[in-house]
Amino acid sequence: MKRLLASAWVIARRDYVATVFSRIFILFLATPIFPVLFGAMFGAIGADQDHQTAHRPVVALITEAPATRALVAAHERLVTRLGDDVLPDLAPLPAAAAGSGERLARSLLKGQGRRYAAVLGGTLEQPHLLLSSQAPDGTDDDVALLIDTARATAALGEAAPPPVSLGHAAVALGADVSGAASDRVGLASGAQTGLFVLLVLLAGMSLSTFIEEKSNKVIEVLAAAVPVDAIFLGKLISMLAIAMTFVLVWGVIIAIGLLALAPQLLAHVPVPAVGWPAFCVLVVAYFIGNYLLLGAVFLGIGSQAGSPREIQVMALPVTMFQLLLYGLAAAGTSHPNGWVAWAAAIFPWSSPLAMLARAAELPVLWPHLLALIWQTIWLVVALRFASGLFRSAVLKSGDGRPWWKRGFASQ
Amino acid sequence: MADLAVEAEGLVKWFDKARAVDGVGLRVPTGSIHGVLGPNGAGKTTTLRLLLGILDPEVGWRRILGEDKPMRAAPRIGYLPEERGLYPSMNPREAIAFLGALRGLPLAEGRRRATQLLEEAGLGHAAAKPIRTLSKGMAQTVQLLGTIVHKPRLLVLDEPFSGLDAINQQRLEGLIRAQVDDGATVLFSTHVIAHAERLCERITVIAKGGVRFDGTVAAARDRLPSRVQLRTRRADGPWRAALPADATAQDRDWSFALPADGIEPVLEALIAGGAGIETLAIERPSLHEAFVELVGEPVAQDETEDAA
Numbered sequence: 001m002k003r004l005l006a007s008a009w010v011i012a013r014r015d016y017v018a019t020v021f022s023r024i025f026i027l028f029l030a031t032p033i034f035p036v037l038f039g040a041m042f043g044a045i046g047a048d049q050d051h052q053t054a055h056r057p058v059v060a061l062i063t064e065a066p067a068t069r070a071l072v073a074a075h076e077r078l079v080t081r082l083g084d085d086v087l088p089d090l091a092p093l094p095a096a097a098a099g100s101g102e103r104l105a106r107s108l109l110k111g112q113g114r115r116y117a118a119v120l121g122g123t124l125e126q127p128h129l130l131l132s133s134q135a136p137d138g139t140d141d142d143v144a145l146l147i148d149t150a151r152a153t154a155a156l157g158e159a160a161p162p163p164v165s166l167g168h169a170a171v172a173l174g175a176d177v178s179g180a181a182s183d184r185v186g187l188a189s190g191a192q193t194g195l196f197v198l199l200v201l202l203a204g205m206s207l208s209t210f211i212e213e214k215s216n217k218v219i220e221v222l223a224a225a226v227p228v229d230a231i232f233l234g235k236l237i238s239m240l241a242i243a244m245t246f247v248l249v250w251g252v253i254i255a256i257g258l259l260a261l262a263p264q265l266l267a268h269v270p271v272p273a274v275g276w277p278a279f280c281v282l283v284v285a286y287f288i289g290n291y292l293l294l295g296a297v298f299l300g301i302g303s304q305a306g307s308p309r310e311i312q313v314m315a316l317p318v319t320m321f322q323l324l325l326y327g328l329a330a331a332g333t334s335h336p337n338g339w340v341a342w343a344a345a346i347f348p349w350s351s352p353l354a355m356l357a358r359a360a361e362l363p364v365l366w367p368h369l370l371a372l373i374w375q376t377i378w379l380v381v382a383l384r385f386a387s388g389l390f391r392s393a394v395l396k397s398g399d400g401r402p403w404w405k406r407g408f409a410s411q
Numbered sequence: 412m413a414d415l416a417v418e419a420e421g422l423v424k425w426f427d428k429a430r431a432v433d434g435v436g437l438r439v440p441t442g443s444i445h446g447v448l449g450p451n452g453a454g455k456t457t458t459l460r461l462l463l464g465i466l467d468p469e470v471g472w473r474r475i476l477g478e479d480k481p482m483r484a485a486p487r488i489g490y491l492p493e494e495r496g497l498y499p500s501m502n503p504r505e506a507i508a509f510l511g512a513l514r515g516l517p518l519a520e521g522r523r524r525a526t527q528l529l530e531e532a533g534l535g536h537a538a539a540k541p542i543r544t545l546s547k548g549m550a551q552t553v554q555l556l557g558t559i560v561h562k563p564r565l566l567v568l569d570e571p572f573s574g575l576d577a578i579n580q581q582r583l584e585g586l587i588r589a590q591v592d593d594g595a596t597v598l599f600s601t602h603v604i605a606h607a608e609r610l611c612e613r614i615t616v617i618a619k620g621g622v623r624f625d626g627t628v629a630a631a632r633d634r635l636p637s638r639v640q641l642r643t644r645r646a647d648g649p650w651r652a653a654l655p656a657d658a659t660a661q662d663r664d665w666s667f668a669l670p671a672d673g674i675e676p677v678l679e680a681l682i683a684g685g686a687g688i689e690t691l692a693i694e695r696p697s698l699h700e701a702f703v704e705l706v707g708e709p710v711a712q713d714e715t716e717d718a719a
Contacts (some may be wrong), residue, residue: 003515006515007513010509010512011513012515014498014509018498018500018501022500022522032560102543140704188529213496216496216497216498216499217492217494217495217496218496218497218498219496220465220492220494220496220582221492221496221510222513223465223488223491224460224463224464224465224485224490225485225513225514226482226483226485226513395465
């Protein structure tokens with residue numbers, strides 16, 4: 001065991017140094033800049049559009065003075081209870097303009113930079129609404145609600161009851177259904193997606209790591225000197241270390257960027273159910289777990305390939321496989337105790353994604369310990385299987401043909 | 412029983428439906444130089460890979476430096492594969508240290524020894540250049556130094572002389588002898604007889620996956636009778652009856668295998684018959700001739716790749 005680890009360390013150190021201290025690694029490290037730039041670009045366009053639509057429509061009031069007062073009062077009452085965003089803003093125009101009819105209304109809609117979505121004239125009993133073609137859907141309904149409320153209040157007069165004030169009687173139903181539950185599902189999905197994207201970006205590397213030794217014949221020297229298990233373990237460790245280097249560099253850049261530029265964003269993130277410190281530890285643990293599990297499989301598949309072309313062909317199904325795992329884990333996110341979530345948590349390759357979502361949603365910690373042990377067991381199984389396949393298929397073949405091209409009789 | 416560095420018996424290895432190695436056995440005493448000879452595709456490389464534990468035999472067993480599992484002895488073994496392989500972007504010093512580290516030598520010590528070995532081999536100036544910029548011969552030397560940097564007890568060299576010029580072949584022979592002087596055992600394969608003849612005490616001849624001969628070089632040569640080369644002054648006479656029936660004649664030159672009862676009866680008949688002996692030579696057969704006889708087919712002398 002000690003020799004296995006020592007040998008794996010020698011292999012891992014070589015791979016890591018050869019990869020990280022090379023010029024091409026800078027490019028690899030810089031890769032995320034492109035999507036970030038694209039993101040910023042599209043974000044800017046999107047924000048521009050948001051800027052137009054997010055503004056509440058403004059309805060100009062050219063109603064007669066009593067109606068105007070009643071409408072403004074009704075608007076205030078409704079907005080107090082329902083929030084700013086649900087109703088259009090009102091812009092009462094000076095009395096001088098009032099009552100001038102439809103011509104004024106049309107000129108208001110067309111003039112002044114088209115800031116009005118609609119113009120309301122007439123009285124409460126006989127209102128005239130003129131809508132701009134650019135008014136959001138439902139503006140007429142919103143205005144109708146205002147008029148209804150104003151009419152009801154006016155009809156009741158002094159008999160109108162004062163606004164009611166309700167006392168609190170909240171029932172605690174546990175973390176699941178607390179107010180934060182839906183936010184936490186969002187956090188769970190976010191964390192899951194982030195992990196998935198990182199893995200898609202980084203795990204694919206391990207497909208091609210054996211091609212180097214195969215093409216420069218070093219594999220013969222390695223296989224003669226150290227156990228094949230140690231070669232696989234060493235390669236896996238170096239891939240993980242390279243991925244962690246990548247994540248660390250970008251993690252620090254993004255963290256500094258967020259704290260410096262938009263600290264308020266962090267304030268809106270809900271606290272995960274297990275708390276931030278435990279969640280951060282689990283994010284790292286599940287990243288490592290998932291990376292190693294996928295890496296072991298990819299390493300095994302990649303070790304069977306004889307040429308870079310075969311690696312390229314394999315890249316697509318491998319990405320699909322990852323997408324499938326993500327789909328399975330994501331399907332369980334909204335119901336962390338449903339059978340889909342359990343299935344995703346138990347299947348070793350989707351387990352890290354599923355358990356990370358669980359950590360965001362449920363506060364219990366012991367299942368995570370269990371899951372990490374479970375994942376470690378499967379990692380060992382996968383690694384042994386991959387190296388066994390390599391030994392029997394590639395080394396024993398002598399002619400370099402992968403196992404699927406040879407008859408079963410020969411194995 | 413003599414102390415054996417390598418011991419193997421009845422090794423069988425199938426590739427697809429062909430027996431690449433068919434019952435090969437081998438005994439290499441500690442501190443000796445042992446050659447595995449055979450034509451291309453005979454199964455030499457596969458035999459070495461079986462001995463090293465890169466492959467597992469389907470039948471048979473091997474014991475390397477006292478270990479039934481060859482991987483356990485790996486730190487005490489140095490192996491130069493037939494297809495040389497180094498990382499092209501590494502420099503020679505790092506490559507040698509890496510090869511040593513694979514065999515359990517600490518990296519710092521490996522670097523220190525690498526510098527020294529490179530200096531001794533006259534490659535000190537190239538110690539920090541990427542291997543891809545070196546010539547093929549230099550790269551081979553670097554790999555060979557990487558094979559001995561951890562001072563192995565057993566050195567396994569697969570076709571070590573192929574691709575080297577005469578000077579470097581000579582240097583390699585010196586290096587192999589130096590290793591043996593230090594107490595190491597050397598096992599190497601070759602299809603070039605001359606190297607085996609110069610270096611080896613014992614040889615194993617492999618052809619078509621099986622052992623054709625195992626023993627000393629002298630014993631291999633003794634398997635063929637010595638040949639008599641004779642030149643007479645007269646072309647014909649009654650004395651001709653005294654020559655063996657299989658003697659070949661070319662003008663007045665005769666060539667025949669040394670008769671079992673020696674040359675004396677023939678000589679007496681020749682002298683009595685007045686044949687007139689101009690020259691007479693009794694030549695031991697060369698290892699090359701013995702090899703051809705053992706393998707039963709002409710030996711390819713080119714450097715084409717060994718298929719096994």
